[in-house]
Amino acid sequence: xxxxxxxxxxxxxxxxxNNQNSREKRRCRQTQSLMALRMWASSTxxxxxxxxxxxxxxxxxxxFSRCLSSVLDGLKYADSHEWVKHEGSVATIGITDHAxxxxxxxxxxxxxxxxxxxxxKSGFGAxxxxxxxxxxxxxxxxxxxxxxxxxxxxxxxxxxxPYEDGWMIKVKPSDPSELDSLMGPKEYxxxxxxxxxxx
Amino acid sequence: xxxxxxxxxxxxxxxLMKLVKLRGMPILQQLHLEERLLRTSSDNWCLINDxxxxxxxxxxxxxxxxELVEAKPVLQDRISIIRRFTGGGTVVVDQNTIFVTLICNxxxxxxxxxxxxxxxxxxxxxxxxxxxxxxxxxxRENDYVFDDRKFGGNAQSITKHRWIHHTSFLWxxxxxxxxxxxxxxxxxxxRLTRSHMDFVCRMKEYVPRSExxxxxxxxxGGQFSVKSISLESIDIPSVSEYVHTTRLLTEQExxxxxxxxx
Numbered sequence: 001x002x003x004x005x006x007x008x009x010x011x012x013x014x015x016x017x018n019n020q021n022s023r024e025k026r027r028c029r030q031t032q033s034l035m036a037l038r039m040w041a042s043s044t045x046x047x048x049x050x051x052x053x054x055x056x057x058x059x060x061x062x063x064f065s066r067c068l069s070s071v072l073d074g075l076k077y078a079d080s081h082e083w084v085k086h087e088g089s090v091a092t093i094g095i096t097d098h099a100x101x102x103x104x105x106x107x108x109x110x111x112x113x114x115x116x117x118x119x120x121k122s123g124f125g126a127x128x129x130x131x132x133x134x135x136x137x138x139x140x141x142x143x144x145x146x147x148x149x150x151x152x153x154x155x156x157x158x159x160x161x162p163y164e165d166g167w168m169i170k171v172k173p174s175d176p177s178e179l180d181s182l183m184g185p186k187e188y189x190x191x192x193x194x195x196x197x198x199x
Numbered sequence: 200x201x202x203x204x205x206x207x208x209x210x211x212x213x214x215l216m217k218l219v220k221l222r223g224m225p226i227l228q229q230l231h232l233e234e235r236l237l238r239t240s241s242d243n244w245c246l247i248n249d250x251x252x253x254x255x256x257x258x259x260x261x262x263x264x265x266e267l268v269e270a271k272p273v274l275q276d277r278i279s280i281i282r283r284f285t286g287g288g289t290v291v292v293d294q295n296t297i298f299v300t301l302i303c304n305x306x307x308x309x310x311x312x313x314x315x316x317x318x319x320x321x322x323x324x325x326x327x328x329x330x331x332x333x334x335x336x337x338x339r340e341n342d343y344v345f346d347d348r349k350f351g352g353n354a355q356s357i358t359k360h361r362w363i364h365h366t367s368f369l370w371x372x373x374x375x376x377x378x379x380x381x382x383x384x385x386x387x388x389x390r391l392t393r394s395h396m397d398f399v400c401r402m403k404e405y406v407p408r409s410e411x412x413x414x415x416x417x418x419x420g421g422q423f424s425v426k427s428i429s430l431e432s433i434d435i436p437s438v439s440e441y442v443h444t445t446r447l448l449t450e451q452e453x454x455x456x457x458x459x460x461x
Contacts, residue, residue, distance in 0.1 A: 102316070104316065132318075133357070
């Protein structure tokens, strides 16, 4: 599986080293999102300022070095940040790396039973992260054929492995054409950037 | 005159926030109402409950009873334990707890993403206005503190298009009630293994009760057009339209936790 990801520090270093502009541009695959990311860094710094007054070293936006969330090829994505992988007669569903990153540490995953049904855009479960429960919405409709029981004991798999070990349910789709209304990886990447930039 | 016109223009552009002021509503009833409004209404709501009738313990969705509550004294004193639909830690509430709950459409507060940290930081800014002039006020690791002592705990729930931010403010508390709580395994870093008595403080030492409520309403008025409505006038849809999660724990469940703790 090919993974497309980009390093935030690469883009930030572009701002610091204008004299290496051409080299950085070759390395950086998302220069067109520079303005969006600058806004994101600003809003994130503000958020950290509010919540982490005891850690002033985190206030400096240029100290961010983590990579932006990964997006995998071959999957489809919903605007409520779930992914779906359709293979044969079964589709596997989980939440995206972008979602788990924004949620923070997942401490509990509430999932339905096998044999139940899910409806596109409706909730089928929830994740709890420290102070919040967040609904998980299904990208497609169908019958639940399997549930990831590992998440009961190890909810952190959603954080450490959102696209693999952290999968949530497997569904037999009732209408595979529903997949056509979902986003591909490039579209979803753009959607996330725009969502982050506008806040 | 110009100010009045500008005020009206400003107000016309702000999303509507329906304000419900309550006093002494039982916390279980309040949480059911909150869940119903989150799930079935499309309006923005602010509920302010000035105290709840009887002492109760409220836990987050995933809280493990035996790890959070001293079950034996809870059984002996017949204290209710409620598991709520939001996240959040465990809190003892009573007539000296002031609850402020905001339920918002995500489009109504467009600068807030429907994720926990974004909502939390927005709320921190809102309450910074409420506690303006009190230098010690901070949002710290999801709690409201004066310096390093907690006086307000938060709990949230996020759906596809809406979110709820519930805060329990400790205007005052009884030492005895705090002893029902265990030291949680997951505590904020700034707690530094302090006991409850060293960790929490009383709001009443910083701000009068009624002034706090009025200032909160005023701060909300800076971002919403606030309209007061009565509890009776809330048009409550049929409960069957959603599955509610908030519930009272049974005596048997508390007994089982007691057994584990023995």
